[in-house]
Amino acid sequence: MTSSLRRRAFPAFALLMLALPALPVPDFWITQSNYIGLYALVALGLVLLTGVAGLTSFGQAAFVGVGAYTAAFLATKVGVSPWLTIWIGLALAAAAALVLGAITLRMSGHYLPLATIAWGLALNYTMANMEWLGKYDGLLGIPTLKFFGIDLGSGRPLHVLIWAIALAAALAVTHLLDSRPGRAIRALKQGSTMAEAMGISAFRYKMLAFLIAALLAAVSGWLFAHFQRSVSPSPFGLNKGIEYLFMAVLGGIGNVWGAFLGSAAVRLVEDQLQVLLPQLIGTSGNFEVIVFGVVLVLVLKFAPDGLWTFVGRWAPAAPRARDWEGAPPLPARDKPVRGELLLEVDAVRKAFGGLVAVNDVSFSIRAGDIVGLIGPNGAGKSTTFNLITGVLALTGGAVRWRGQPVHGLPSRQIARRGVSRTFQHVKLVPDMTVLENVALGGYLRSRSGALRAMLRLDREEERQLFAEADRQLARIGMAQHGNELAGNLALGPQRLVEIARALATDPALLLLDEPAAGLRHKEKQALGDVLRQLKAEGLSILLVEHDMDFVMNLTDRIVVMEFGTKLLEGTPAEVQASPAVRAAYLGTEH
Amino acid sequence: MDLTIAGILALDGLTNGAIYALLALATVLVFAVTRVIFIPQGEFVAFGALTLALLQAGKVPGTVWFLLALTAAAAASDLWRGWRDRRGAARTALRMLRTAAYPVAVSALAIWAAPRGWPLLAQAALTLALVTPFGVLIYRLAYESLADASVLVLLIVSVGVHFALVGLGLFFFGAEGFRNPSFWEQRFSVGPLVISGQTLIIFAAALALIVMLWLFFEHTLHGKALRATAVNRLGARLMGISSTDAGRVSFTMAAFVGALSGLLIGPTTTVFYDSGFLIGLKGFVAAVFAGLASYPLALVGALGVGLLESFGSFWASAFKEVIVFGAILPVLLWRSLRDPHGEEH
Numbered sequence: 001m002t003s004s005l006r007r008r009a010f011p012a013f014a015l016l017m018l019a020l021p022a023l024p025v026p027d028f029w030i031t032q033s034n035y036i037g038l039y040a041l042v043a044l045g046l047v048l049l050t051g052v053a054g055l056t057s058f059g060q061a062a063f064v065g066v067g068a069y070t071a072a073f074l075a076t077k078v079g080v081s082p083w084l085t086i087w088i089g090l091a092l093a094a095a096a097a098l099v100l101g102a103i104t105l106r107m108s109g110h111y112l113p114l115a116t117i118a119w120g121l122a123l124n125y126t127m128a129n130m131e132w133l134g135k136y137d138g139l140l141g142i143p144t145l146k147f148f149g150i151d152l153g154s155g156r157p158l159h160v161l162i163w164a165i166a167l168a169a170a171l172a173v174t175h176l177l178d179s180r181p182g183r184a185i186r187a188l189k190q191g192s193t194m195a196e197a198m199g200i201s202a203f204r205y206k207m208l209a210f211l212i213a214a215l216l217a218a219v220s221g222w223l224f225a226h227f228q229r230s231v232s233p234s235p236f237g238l239n240k241g242i243e244y245l246f247m248a249v250l251g252g253i254g255n256v257w258g259a260f261l262g263s264a265a266v267r268l269v270e271d272q273l274q275v276l277l278p279q280l281i282g283t284s285g286n287f288e289v290i291v292f293g294v295v296l297v298l299v300l301k302f303a304p305d306g307l308w309t310f311v312g313r314w315a316p317a318a319p320r321a322r323d324w325e326g327a328p329p330l331p332a333r334d335k336p337v338r339g340e341l342l343l344e345v346d347a348v349r350k351a352f353g354g355l356v357a358v359n360d361v362s363f364s365i366r367a368g369d370i371v372g373l374i375g376p377n378g379a380g381k382s383t384t385f386n387l388i389t390g391v392l393a394l395t396g397g398a399v400r401w402r403g404q405p406v407h408g409l410p411s412r413q414i415a416r417r418g419v420s421r422t423f424q425h426v427k428l429v430p431d432m433t434v435l436e437n438v439a440l441g442g443y444l445r446s447r448s449g450a451l452r453a454m455l456r457l458d459r460e461e462e463r464q465l466f467a468e469a470d471r472q473l474a475r476i477g478m479a480q481h482g483n484e485l486a487g488n489l490a491l492g493p494q495r496l497v498e499i500a501r502a503l504a505t506d507p508a509l510l511l512l513d514e515p516a517a518g519l520r521h522k523e524k525q526a527l528g529d530v531l532r533q534l535k536a537e538g539l540s541i542l543l544v545e546h547d548m549d550f551v552m553n554l555t556d557r558i559v560v561m562e563f564g565t566k567l568l569e570g571t572p573a574e575v576q577a578s579p580a581v582r583a584a585y586l587g588t589e590h
Numbered sequence: 591m592d593l594t595i596a597g598i599l600a601l602d603g604l605t606n607g608a609i610y611a612l613l614a615l616a617t618v619l620v621f622a623v624t625r626v627i628f629i630p631q632g633e634f635v636a637f638g639a640l641t642l643a644l645l646q647a648g649k650v651p652g653t654v655w656f657l658l659a660l661t662a663a664a665a666a667s668d669l670w671r672g673w674r675d676r677r678g679a680a681r682t683a684l685r686m687l688r689t690a691a692y693p694v695a696v697s698a699l700a701i702w703a704a705p706r707g708w709p710l711l712a713q714a715a716l717t718l719a720l721v722t723p724f725g726v727l728i729y730r731l732a733y734e735s736l737a738d739a740s741v742l743v744l745l746i747v748s749v750g751v752h753f754a755l756v757g758l759g760l761f762f763f764g765a766e767g768f769r770n771p772s773f774w775e776q777r778f779s780v781g782p783l784v785i786s787g788q789t790l791i792i793f794a795a796a797l798a799l800i801v802m803l804w805l806f807f808e809h810t811l812h813g814k815a816l817r818a819t820a821v822n823r824l825g826a827r828l829m830g831i832s833s834t835d836a837g838r839v840s841f842t843m844a845a846f847v848g849a850l851s852g853l854l855i856g857p858t859t860t861v862f863y864d865s866g867f868l869i870g871l872k873g874f875v876a877a878v879f880a881g882l883a884s885y886p887l888a889l890v891g892a893l894g895v896g897l898l899e900s901f902g903s904f905w906a907s908a909f910k911e912v913i914v915f916g917a918i919l920p921v922l923l924w925r926s927l928r929d930p931h932g933e934e935h
Contacts, residue, residue, distance in 0.1 A: 056742055058749065103923045110627055110741050111922060114878055117871070118918040121911065129908040242749050249746060285760045293754030297732050297747050304743075 021156035037162040039263035041220040045213030051253035053209040054189035059116030065236030067221025072139040093218035127233040138232030172454035179453030194427035196411040199444035252308025319483040327463035330445040336367040349396035372551040375561035418508035422498040430487025438469035441504030472500040492523030607896020608796035613873025614888040616847040622820035623840040629748040632870015638852020639861035643768030652762030660727040661693040725845025759863035770856030
């Protein structure tokens, strides 16, 4: 089985689902298939939110309810056309998602699910208690959808609409994931420090993922209202919200098609269980939740990628075709002239409570310089590094970039000004290819948003991004590894990929945080060669390092830190000759 | 509204708030030690109340069969692990015995005692003895092998556990609701207010438990070990503290607190197999108020939730749940402004 299977699978599946009503399939199966399409829309949003962005929501059923109740109320009580109510439903769902997201997405990941639990419960009780929403009875007599005079009814013709929307949504999400904003969302699961260092606003893309999930749910609700022709509070309760999450996890939370697989499995099995279990037990009740709960725990324990693991292995992803030959280069910034003052670190200070980790340290970097920042363990090198890159806030002093103060700015603003960095603990997205990881560095040099990506209007810019990523990989000598998954590389090549990613941002200053840490001898040599070459190309570099030999051979100037203070600044030869430095590293004789 | 009504509502709110406080403390405890957001905390409340109700009726409570079923599953997992790791028959048998001994013994006692009409307090003690082992069994079956998974995965597991427990609750207890007799029928008049003995018991029990938790965490080695695990799992493990044991202890405490809350709340409201969820979630709102970290803030939050609920039901009774759960949004907003960099790594 090859990737050509994968290419043909989607059109074949789409054709089958759209033609299903015309085939001699019993009505029962058409109804089931309608439900599966409706559920898959919601589960698709959860794949994006939970599987890709690493957030989750238990309140998706409430967003479905917003879409459904908007359609039902406006159609039955006000007489608004369904083709208008969908937009109102989407607007209401978007507003709710924006409020919930604005409140919770700046905090750690578990606050969004907690807020969505509260939102799901509160909305459900509201629906159940509002006179004008029919209380527990809900709203009845919702008209069927009519499309250019054709009554879509609630069976076969509607199936075409439901599946057309579900398939289009799946395609749009697939396109999104393979794009500039999609890569930004995929980077979020690793925590936001790396994304922010590449100029990506983590908050913005978390919000985007949550918003898309909410909108997909609202569309599903709108279709649901016109399919069932009545709405009541119970299908939009918290339990249903949890069930949607179950579908996504069961099918495969990391994969678009897992949403469809999970929805189908849950719908078909649920029906059987609802009949079978009460017979088995002898009383009526929702006993299927026992099976769901146990299966959910078992899936997370033993098959975290869900059922899709067993399907996806038959159709591995194709390596990206090289379509970027001859793409015009991405816009580049005006490079500083050699000798221009770039970075000025002016008496920076960082105190953690009573501990002063960095004590009034000053140094500066001019364009074309390679400066080493060295010192024994605990000297405050990495803290200084984090102060410069905006990861930590200063307690005192100032950091100026080309004359402008940059302290107090978030990392992504500092990145925007042309300071790019690597990480001491490598932060690559393991399930993206090397090329995709490097293309993440080109984020600030490109513009395409989510809508363009979903509609595939971003292909020209994507070619530019991949041409740039390919060029940077070639620059560090890793061009042949572009299609490997970053997580499969050894530590040495991973560190090089981080440098390529930083280079793809077109930096004026490159900050390397212990690039040689944990590398074997050969890997260190390869890294040294790359840095010497970058130096020859005129790039300015600040190198935080531990390994004396490595720094001595590379740098023009060295800043030595000890116990949070600057001990010395000078050429490698001066530093090597200094008794103070020797004492700091080796101790003194008494 | 006059002062009398305000007083009655406040008393009512604080009474419920005291119970939410216990649940909030358990939630914070479990999260701090194991990073599990324990949604099913409320289930123990329902189990506690229903067990006592069935003992009162002279029946063997479903809890017994439920407990034996979970014990069988845990013993089976011991057996499987013993076989997988080739531990030898004697050691595996010993392990299974250790898993099963207490639950089987307490179940046997309950079966023997159920028709004998023990006094209320003895039955309450038996209820606590029956429900508390659920904590460790649930931890072992659902969470232990996932101890290093992300908070998100553990949260989704919690939701699965909640589903399973509610369904099993229906199976073992049936759909019927029960209201328990008060532990103390006495009523006291304080000005226009009437304070029931049950209210006093609730306050006293909540206070006693909070003081005991404080003593446990501040003044015992076990408590300090739990706190160490909460701060840094790996560091604690290097100091010889088993993070598995810490998890088991915290879940046992959560189950005990839940069951006790069930005994306390049983006489004030009718409890069904699925009532625990909403009660637990209100404790949860309070725990979120505390950022899932601070015990004193959880207490304050829980009393606030109780007051909000009682005043909310006076002004707009149909919307009291909407008010209580809607209140989590301003709370989260406040937390987000107070602590915007809650990034986890």
